[in-house]
Amino acid sequence: MSNRTLGTLSTLLRRELWESPVAFKWAPLGISALILLFVVFSLIIGGRFDAEMAFTSDMLRQLAEQPVEQKRLLVSGALFSVSAIFFQIMLLIILFYLSGSLFDDRKDRSILFWKSLPVSDGMTVASKLASACLLVPALFFAAIVLTHVLLLLIATVYGLLAGVNPLTTFWFPASLPRLWSVMLLGMLVQALWLMPIYAWLLFCSSWAPRLPILIAIAIPAGLAIAQHAWTLITSFTLPGFNLGLIMLKRLGSGVLPMSVNIEFGGQLQSIEFSEDLFMNYSTVLGYLARPEMWIGLAIALLLLFGATWFRRRATDG
Amino acid sequence: MEMTIKARNLQRHFGSTRALDGIDLDIPEGRIVGLIGPNGAGKTTALKAILGLSKFDGELTVMGLDPARQRDRLMEQVCFIADVAVLPRWARVSQIIDLTERLHPRFSRERCMHFLKNSKVRPESRIRALSKGMVVQLHLALVMAIDARLLILDEPTLGLDILFRKQFYSNLLNEYFDEQRTILITTHQVEEVEHILTDLIFIRDGKLILNSTMDEVHERYVELMVRSDQADQARALGPLHERVLFGRHIFLFDRADMAQIKALGETHKPSVADLFVALMGTEPAPATETTG
Numbered sequence: 001m002s003n004r005t006l007g008t009l010s011t012l013l014r015r016e017l018w019e020s021p022v023a024f025k026w027a028p029l030g031i032s033a034l035i036l037l038f039v040v041f042s043l044i045i046g047g048r049f050d051a052e053m054a055f056t057s058d059m060l061r062q063l064a065e066q067p068v069e070q071k072r073l074l075v076s077g078a079l080f081s082v083s084a085i086f087f088q089i090m091l092l093i094i095l096f097y098l099s100g101s102l103f104d105d106r107k108d109r110s111i112l113f114w115k116s117l118p119v120s121d122g123m124t125v126a127s128k129l130a131s132a133c134l135l136v137p138a139l140f141f142a143a144i145v146l147t148h149v150l151l152l153l154i155a156t157v158y159g160l161l162a163g164v165n166p167l168t169t170f171w172f173p174a175s176l177p178r179l180w181s182v183m184l185l186g187m188l189v190q191a192l193w194l195m196p197i198y199a200w201l202l203f204c205s206s207w208a209p210r211l212p213i214l215i216a217i218a219i220p221a222g223l224a225i226a227q228h229a230w231t232l233i234t235s236f237t238l239p240g241f242n243l244g245l246i247m248l249k250r251l252g253s254g255v256l257p258m259s260v261n262i263e264f265g266g267q268l269q270s271i272e273f274s275e276d277l278f279m280n281y282s283t284v285l286g287y288l289a290r291p292e293m294w295i296g297l298a299i300a301l302l303l304l305f306g307a308t309w310f311r312r313r314a315t316d317g
Numbered sequence: 318m319e320m321t322i323k324a325r326n327l328q329r330h331f332g333s334t335r336a337l338d339g340i341d342l343d344i345p346e347g348r349i350v351g352l353i354g355p356n357g358a359g360k361t362t363a364l365k366a367i368l369g370l371s372k373f374d375g376e377l378t379v380m381g382l383d384p385a386r387q388r389d390r391l392m393e394q395v396c397f398i399a400d401v402a403v404l405p406r407w408a409r410v411s412q413i414i415d416l417t418e419r420l421h422p423r424f425s426r427e428r429c430m431h432f433l434k435n436s437k438v439r440p441e442s443r444i445r446a447l448s449k450g451m452v453v454q455l456h457l458a459l460v461m462a463i464d465a466r467l468l469i470l471d472e473p474t475l476g477l478d479i480l481f482r483k484q485f486y487s488n489l490l491n492e493y494f495d496e497q498r499t500i501l502i503t504t505h506q507v508e509e510v511e512h513i514l515t516d517l518i519f520i521r522d523g524k525l526i527l528n529s530t531m532d533e534v535h536e537r538y539v540e541l542m543v544r545s546d547q548a549d550q551a552r553a554l555g556p557l558h559e560r561v562l563f564g565r566h567i568f569l570f571d572r573a574d575m576a577q578i579k580a581l582g583e584t585h586k587p588s589v590a591d592l593f594v595a596l597m598g599t600e601p602a603p604a605t606e607t608t609g
Contacts, residue, residue, distance in 0.1 A: 011419040018412050019405070110405040113456075115370060116397050117420045120389035312388075315370045316403070 008119060012127030022094045026134055028143030032088055035147055039154060040176050052169060057162035064164040071173035079174055079209055082151065083144045087146060090140045091194075091251075094132045098201035099213035101128040107210075109316040121311040125304060132198050133191035146250075148176065186284045193287055196296040197251060199303035206310035220244045235284060250296070321346045321467050321499040322367060325376040329362050329523075330427045335374065336362040338523035344516070346466065347496040351510050352503045353593060356521035359505045363520070365470050367501075368397055380466060393422060397469035398461040404444045404452055411440035412425075417459055424427045429462035433490070434562050450481040457485060468493070474509070482509055509591040519596055535586050539575070541568045551581055552592075557594030560581035569595040 018022050050056055063071065102125070105111040114124070152170050159166035191198075204216035224244025287293055318395055324342040328335070335361045341462060345349055354360050366373040369384030374400040377384060380394045398533045417424050420429070453473065460468065468592055474482040490513050494500060500511055515521060517534055519527040543551050552559070554577060556568035570578060580585055587595070 006421060011416060015412075015416055019407050020410075107403065108406060109403050112370075112397075112399040112403040113405060115368075115388070115393060117417065118389050118392040118422070119420055123389070153598065276607070315365060316399070 005123070009130065010121060011294060012119070012123065013131055016127065020097060022133075023097060026140055027089060027093060028086060028140045028192070031089060032143045032147045032150075035085065036150055039151060043154070043158070047256040048252055053161060053258055056158065060159055060164050060169065063312040064159075064169040068173070071169065072175060074172055076179050077174055079148050079151065079179060080146060080183075084278060086144050086147075087187075094198070095138055095201060096213065097136070098128065098132050098198055099205050099216055101131075102202060102205040102307060102314070103208055103212045106314055106316065110317055111314060113166060115315075122308045125206075125308045125311055128202060129304065133188075133195070137191065141180075141187060144183065146172070147181060148179075161230040171226050181317075182281060182284060185281065189287050193293060193299065194250065195300040197247060199300035199307070200247075202307045203303040203310075205243050206307040206314065211232040220247050250292075319381060320344060320378075321380060322501070324367075325378075326374075327366060328374040329359075329371070330364060330374075335523045339375070340520075340523070340525055342349050342406055342500065342518075342525070342528070344524070345448055346499050348493065348515045349500045349513055350502070350516040350518060350587070351476050351502060351507070351514040351591070352518045352520060353507055354503075355597060357603060359518045359523040360520060361396075361471060362523075364397070364469055364501070366497065368395065368469060381480035381598070383522060393463055394403045395469065396463050396465040397461055397471065398453075398456050399471045400473065400545045404456055406443075406445040409440070410438055410442050410444070410447075410455060411458065413444070413455070414440070417463075421463055423464040425462050425464070429458050432461055432488070437464065450477050451511075453477060453481065453485065458487065466498055468500045470500065470504075472504055473502070474504065474506065482506070486510065486513060507589045514589075517589065519531050519593060527592075534589075534592070537572055537591055538589065539570050539573055539578060539584050540587040541570060541573075541578050541582055541584050542566070543568070547581055551578075554578065560594075569593075589608070 046056065063074065066074070105114055113218050122259040151176060155170045159169055200220075201212075201216050204219070205212045210213045220243050227242055314315065319609050322341050322342055322344040323529065324340055327337050327340040328340070329337040335448065338359075340359075352360050352363065364369070364586065365371040366377060367379055367384060369379075369386075369388030371392060372385055377402055380393045381540075382394075384391055408416075414429055417429075418426050434456065436458075438447065438451050438455050438458075444455075447455065474485055477485070480543060489500070502514075504510055511531075516530050516532055518525060527534075538557075541551060541556075542562075545564060545566055548559075551566065551568045554568075554570065554573060556570050558569040560567050569591065575584075
């Protein structure tokens with residue numbers, strides 16, 4: 001990519017941020033503020049029943065005396081579950097954002113302004129995808145880091161009051177570099193994993209005459225129901241292969257564990273509780289070796305070409 | 318010399334309707350062309366084809382580029398204002414200017430700010446908070462700050478009051494237009510643009526009814542006003558069109574014998590609006606529509 005192309009892309013990303021400040025900027029900061037508010041509030045309420053902080057201090061001292069692995073599981077696990085809230089809301093925001101991204105400017109006719117700029121339609125589609133895969137995750141990641149640091153600072157204050165070493169009790173067990181790098185890697189692989197879903201939404205957004213998100217849901221849902229009904233009527237069985245379920249399963253089985261804990265198919269695997277559950281490079285990278293990943297990316301590529309094709313022909317009205 | 322716009326047998330169908338029915342067009346640089354036609358005549362379809370916003374059949378090159386395939390490169394040379402509603406309503410004025418500056422290599426921020434200096438448009442305002450007239454001022458300032466070779470205006474002054482409209486065209490003419498640029502305008506308010514046009518194109522049912530320079534138009538067409546007792550004599554000379562105003566009969570002639578005509582009464586240049594009515598086969602009042 002030339003410098004000019006990169007410059008254009010970064011300008012277009014800036015444009016997306018300007019258009020959706022609430023979803024991209026204020027939502028992650030808002031979640032962050034809510035979590036901190038909740039924590040501070042709990043501590044204040046707790047402090048009322050725990051006048052001398054005896055109970056809290058006891059808990060913290062007990063934590064400080066745990067073996068290292070146990071402390072790591074508890075502290076980094078707590079921090080990870082905090083970030084899980086961010087991931088779930090981020091996914092919702094991305095789904096809604098993408099379904100409107102190539103539709104809203106057609107509806108309000110501002111597409112005529114955007115098309116009067118020397119920017120190709122492929123570049124426009126790429127900028128929407130890059131917003132969903134890079135810009136939004138980056139902003140949510142920044143909010144997660146901020147929240148983690150502030151939570152650890154609050155813990156540090158309490159730790160010092162309780163007379164435990166905050167570094168060995170909270171900061172080291174949090175294994176922040178590993179936690180954050182796995183998370184960042186996970187967000188990128190997650191974006192690749194969900195690319196066919198993202199591309200499907202962009203595709204629907206590029207041609208839907210109205211309500212693109214409903215159309216994007218109704219088509220696979222309708223096909224799934226029709227297929228179910230057909231196989232049920234003809235052979236009294238449920239189909240083993242169903243588009244609607246495949247899409248739902250992909251959304252549900254994100255790379256980042258705990259993003260949405262729905263297991264279709266009814267086989268719950270036994271889960272071993274250790275920090276490897278959420279802090280494991282190989283599980284994340286393992287997704288890259290799965291054939292479903294590459295089939296999904298191939299489908300995504302086709303859908304993105306389709307979206308660009310429709311975008312090239314799109315005007316107002 | 319290379320034509321700014323060159324079209325051969327340009328066509329566009331919507332089902333069985335022919336929105337563009339085989340148009341040939343040659344627009345050189347340094348012209349201000351009015352593309353005039355009734356609603357649904359194919360004006361916007363033609364502009365959209367030229368801008369690469371819709372597909373078409375036939376041959377079309379704009380600044381030597383194929384608009385259907387090279388819209389992004391074409392837009393470095395071409396600007397257009399559709400009408401007032403198209404600037405994104407969520408944006409602030411400063412954001413729109415920033416975006417245009419970063420995305421358009423030929424945009425000059427100084428020129429844009431110069432054009433906005435005397436308006437009420439503030440950089441921190443949101444587009445949705447601006448009045449229609451202010452949005453047009455902003456859009457025109459953006460477009461005039463781009464050093465483009467072709468400017469396309471589709472009903473640019475629709476819904477604006479007369480002060481804005483006058484200001485709009487005088488800015489365009491005094492501050493923007495020169496011999497290297499071409500401006501293509503469609504509008505219903507013909508009387509406002511006829512003094513600035515160098516070329517006139519009438520379009521109806523996807524066909525060009527008239528395509529010539531204003532000088533040719535003035536040479537070719539003449540309007541004759543006669544008393545009613547001389548109307549028959551005038552009719553005998555084969556006018557294109559006849560109308561009655563305050564008991565006087567007004568005839569429009571195409572390439573008439575000036576000596577004969579001058580003998581019958583007062584002659585003058587027809588206005589574009591009168592010419593439009595005569596050539597398009599519609600009566601001004603009562604508003605009956607004839608097709609043909």
